[in-house]
Amino acid sequence: MLGEYRITGRRATEIAADVERAIGDGELQPGQALPPLRELAGRLRVNPNTVAAAYRLLRDRGVIETAGRRGSRVRHRPASTPREELGVVVPPGARDLSSGNPDPALLPPLDDALAAAAKANAEHPMLYGMPGVNPELAALARAGFDTDGVPDGPVTVTSGSLDAIERVLGAHLRPGDAVAVEDPGWGGLLDLIPALGLRTVPVAVDDDGPLPGGVERALRSGARALIVTDRAQNPTGAAVTETRAHALREVLAAHPDVLLIEDDHGHAIVDLPLHPLGGSTRHWVVVRSAAKAYGPDLRIAVLTGDPTTVDRVQGRYRLAAGWVSQLLQSALLHLWRTGAVDPAAVAASYGRRRDALVAALAERGVASHGRSGMNVWVPVPDETGAMLRLQQSGWVAAPGARHRLASRPGVRVTVSPLALGEVDAVAEAVALAARPGGGLRYG
Numbered sequence: 257m258l259g260e261y262r263i264t265g266r267r268a269t270e271i272a273a274d275v276e277r278a279i280g281d282g283e284l285q286p287g288q289a290l291p292p293l294r295e296l297a298g299r300l301r302v303n304p305n306t307v308a309a310a311y312r313l314l315r316d317r318g319v320i321e322t323a324g325r326r327g328s329r330v331r332h333r334p335a336s337t338p339r340e341e342l343g344v345v346v347p348p349g350a351r352d353l354s355s356g357n358p359d360p361a362l363l364p365p366l367d368d369a370l371a372a373a374a375k376a377n378a379e380h381p382m383l384y385g386m387p388g389v390n391p392e393l394a395a396l397a398r399a400g401f402d403t404d405g406v407p408d409g410p411v412t413v414t415s416g417s418l419d420a421i422e423r424v425l426g427a428h429l430r431p432g433d434a435v436a437v438e439d440p441g442w443g444g445l446l447d448l449i450p451a452l453g454l455r456t457v458p459v460a461v462d463d464d465g466p467l468p469g470g471v472e473r474a475l476r477s478g479a480r481a482l483i484v485t486d487r488a489q490n491p492t493g494a495a496v497t498e499t500r501a502h503a504l505r506e507v508l509a510a511h512p513d514v515l516l517i518e519d520d521h522g523h524a525i526v527d528l529p530l531h532p533l534g535g536s537t538r539h540w541v542v543v544r545s546a547a548k549a550y551g552p553d554l555r556i557a558v559l560t561g562d563p564t565t566v567d568r569v570q571g572r573y574r575l576a577a578g579w580v581s582q583l584l585q586s587a588l589l590h591l592w593r594t595g596a597v598d599p600a601a602v603a604a605s606y607g608r609r610r611d612a613l614v615a616a617l618a619e620r621g622v623a624s625h626g627r628s629g630m631n632v633w634v635p636v637p638d639e640t641g642a643m644l645r646l647q648q649s650g651w652v653a654a655p656g657a658r659h660r661l662a663s664r665p666g667v668r669v670t671v672s673p674l675a676l677g678e679v680d681a682v683a684e685a686v687a688l689a690a691r692p693g694g695g696l697r698y699g
Contacts, residue, residue, distance in 0.1 A: 261278055261283045261284060262299075263275060263278070263290075263291070263296060263299075263300070264300070265300065265310070266300065266302060266306075267306065268306050268307075268309035268310040268313060269310075269313070271296075271300070271302075271306070271307065271310035272310040272311075272313040272314050272319075275290070275310070275314055275319065275320070276314065276319055279319060279330055284330050285330065286330050286331065287329055287330060288329060288330045289326075289327055289328070289329050290311070290320060290327065290328045290329065290330070292327060293307045293308050293311065294307075311328050314328075315328070315431075315432075315453070319331060331450075346652045347647055347650075347652075349650060350647060350650045350651060350652050351650060351651050351652065351673065352652045352673065353651055353652060353653050353654075353669050353670050353671075353673060353674070353682070354652050354653050354654035354668070354670065355654075355670060355673075356490065356491075356630075356631065356654065356668070356670050357552070357670070357672060358525070358547075358548050358549070358551075358552075358630065358672055359605070359606075359630075359672040359673070362597075362602050362605060362606075362672075363549075363550065363551045364550060364551075364591060364596035364597050365596075366551065366554075366587065366591075368590065368594075369587040369588070369590040369591050369594075369596070370583070370587050372586065372587070372590040373582075373583045373584070373585075373586035373587040373590065374583065376586045377582065377583055377586065382579075382582040382583075384578075388413070388570070388573065388574065388578065388579030388580070389411070389412055389413050389570075389579070389585070390413070390582060390585040390586060390589060392589055393413065393558070393585050393586075393588060393589045393592075394411040394412075394413075394558070396589065396592050396593075397411050397544070397558040397560070398411050398560065400523075400544075401542065401560050404523075404529075404530040404532065405530065405531075405532055406530075406532045406534055406542050406560060407532070407534050407535035407540075409534075409560040409561050409562055409563065409566060410560065410561075410563055410566045410567075411558055411559070411560045411566070412558070412559060412566050412569055412570050412573075413556060413557070413558055413559075413579075413580045413585060414543075414556075414557050414559060414569070414573070414580060415555045415556065415557070415577070415580055416545055416547060416555050416556065416557050417519055417521050417543050417544075417545040417547070417557045418444050418445065418448060419555075419557065420541070420543045420545075420557045420559050420569070421445065421448065421483065421517055421519070421543065422448055422452065423569045423572060423573070424515070424517055424541050424543075424559075424561075424565060424569060425449075425452060425454065425481060425515075425517075426452070426572065427565055427568035427569055427572065428480070428481070428515045428539060428565070428568075429452075429454060429480055429481060429515070431452070431453030431454065432453065432454070432455065433454050433455070433480045433481070434454065434455040434456075434457050434474075434477070434478055434479040434480060434481075435449050435454050435455065435456060435457065435479060435480070435481045435482075435483065436457045436458075436459050436471060436474035436475065436479040436481065436482040436483070437449065437456050437457065437458060437459065437483050437661070438458075438459055438461045438466055438483070438484070438485060438489065438494075439458030439459060439460060439461065439660065439661045439662055439663045440461065440491055440492060440633065440656060440659040440660050440661075440663045440666065441461070441485070441489075441490070441491075441659060441661075442485070442489075442490045442491075442519075442659070443490075443658040443659050445483065446659070446661065456661055457474040457477060457479045458470075458474075458661040458662045458663065459471055459474050459482075460663065461489065461492055461494050462494065463492070463493075463494050463495075463625055463627045464494065464495070464496065464497045464499070464500040465484065465485075465486075465489070465494050465495065465496035465497070465500045465501075465504070466482075466484055466496075466500075466504065468500070468503040468504055468506075468507050471504060471507050471508075472507045475507070475508075475510075475511045475514055479514070480513075480514060480515060481514060481515035481516070481517065482508070482514055482515070482516055482517070483517045483518075483519065484496065484504070484516070484517070484518050484519070484533060485518075485519045485520075485521070485522075486518050486519065486520040486522070486530055486531070486532065486542075487520060487522040487523070487526045487528055487530065487628050487629065488521065488522025488525060488526050488548070488628045488629025488630070488631075489628075489629070490629070490631055490659070490668075491631050491633045491654070491656070491659045491666075491668035492625045492626075492627075492631070492633040493610065493625055493626035493627045493628050493629045493631055493632065493633065494625070494627055494628070495522075495526065495528045495627050495628040496531050496533075497531065498529075498531050500531075501531035501532070501533060504533055504536075505533055505536045508533060508536035508537050509536055509537075511537065512537050512538050513537070513538060513539075514537050515537070515539045515540070515565075516533060516534065516536060516537045516539070516540040516541075517540070517541055517543065518532060518533055518534060518540070518541065518542045518543065519543050519545075520542055520543065520544050521543075521544070521545045521547065521548055522548065522628060522629050523544050523549075523599075524548070524549035524550075524597055524599045524602065525548050525549050525599065525602050525603055525606060525629065525630070526599075526603050526606075526628045526629060527599070527600055527603035527604070527607070528627075528628050534560075534561065538562065539561070539562050539564065539565050540561050540562055540565070541559050541560065541561030541562075541565055541566070542559065542560055542561065543557050543558075543559040544557060544558050544559070545557040546588055546591075548630075549597050549599070549602060550588065550591055550596070550597060554584055554587065554588060555580075555584065556580060556584055556585065556588050606629065606630045606671065606672065607628075608676060609671040609672075609674050609675075609676060609679065610626045610628075610629070610630065610631075610632055610671045611626070612676060612679045613626065613632050613669065613671055613674070613679050613682060613683060614626045614632060616679050616680055616682075616683030617632075617634065617683050617686060617687060619683075620683060620684065620687035621687070622634065622683075622686065622687045622690050623635065626671075630670055630671055630672045631668050631669065631670050631671070632668070632669045632671060633656075633666050633667075633668055633669075634653075634666055634667050634668075634669065634686055634690060635664055635665070635666045636656075636665050636666055636667055636689070636690045637665065637690075638665065639655055639656050639657060639665035639666065639667065640655075641689075642665075642667050642686075642689040642690055643655055643667060643689075645685075645688060645689035645691075646667070646685055646686065646689040649684075649685035649688065649689065650685070651682055651685050651686075653667040653668060653669045653686075654667065654668040654669075654670070655667060656668065667686075667689075669682065669686065
């Protein structure tokens with residue numbers, strides 16, 4: 257079963273460490289089956305409960321997976337390996353439309369904001385024991401949530417959306433719990449969940465957001481949390497409509513103990529209204545990151561939610577990182593106060609490029625999705641073939657395997673590096689690439 261490799265160890269931690277080392281050294285291969293509990297226990301002369309505990313540690317770390325009667329196997333891709341490492345080669349002279357980054361030309365300069373933050377810090381230095389959240393930033397964030405109809409709740413600050421989601425999941429869930437996620441969805445999130453020892457339950461998405469029937473099935477199957485992207489969904493550009501929000505609230509109302517996490521990362525780069533779901537369950541949060549509109553390196557997100565969840569997130573922050581840099585909080589506050597970003601202008605800029613690409617693809621008989629944000633999702637019958645043909649045409653997109661669990665193949669095109677005059681060339685290349693073809697497959 258394991259070829260020449262023999263697992264060693266007497267305690268659960270030793271056995272788990274040995275398996276992990278063997279995987280890292282390549283002595284145990286992805287997909288390779290591990291011995292049944294009693295067989296390995298007999299070989300090591302330990303109690304079967306010791307082996308069970310070792311396998312549980314490995315499963316919780318995302319190193320192995322257990323499939324009922326098929327036993328335990330080494331994961332095909334370790335949970336801590338980012339999906340972005342799925343190989344994408346940018347040949348010399350080719351244009352990279354795969355990164356998912358915002359257009360640098362639409363990001364505000366940070367000089368004045370950082371200078372204002374440094375001045376504020378000089379006048380009132382942040383020291384140990386002081387409040388970790390800038391009260392003015394929290395007040396402005398809460399006012400924005402109020403304007404968009406988000407239920408009342410306290411506000412806190414984290415180091416970006418993924419940090420917020422990780423902390424919220426950790427506040428309520430335990431290893432082995434299931435989380436319902438959009439499919440296709442954000443690769444970073446699809447990486448994070450198994451790395452936390454949690455299980456992903458895919459929910460199909462259309463242009464209006466997660467399908468209510470899929471959410472209902474996921475929650476009925478035991479998912480303890482649901483994560484929804486309100487607008488500018490990555491990779492499809494979906495945005496939750498009022499009608500879809502109403503249907504999702506009805507589903508959630510029947511599952512009041514489910515943890516609801518809404519990611520509204522597109523709040524300053526889209527011009528579609530927010531239709532929040534928060535308050536449909538006992539525990540909920542809405543997260544807004546500064547990354548797309550103000551710059552990824554600010555590493556700041558604000559979140560609001562029910563008092564219990566926000567208090568748990570703040571409490572864990574105090575025990576670990578302590579707080580998000582007040583310098584960065586002050587810088588973001590300055591950017592908000594001075595109107596450094598014009599959300600309508602940013603949304604229009606992305607919208608012109610995105611809509612033009614979707615229309616140009618439609619003219620060539622290619623269906624695509626891109627209702628909001630900076631990405632266009634193109635379903636293809638052969639993902640690897642499409643990627644290779646695009647590269648040969650001088651363009652590089654992101655493989656859908658970075659974003660998929662059970663959904664069909666596709667490629668993601670980020671429009672932020674594009675000029676309007678380049679849209680037809682990209683559409684022509686994508687249309688040619690989307691034709692069926694052979695080759696190895698991503699995922």
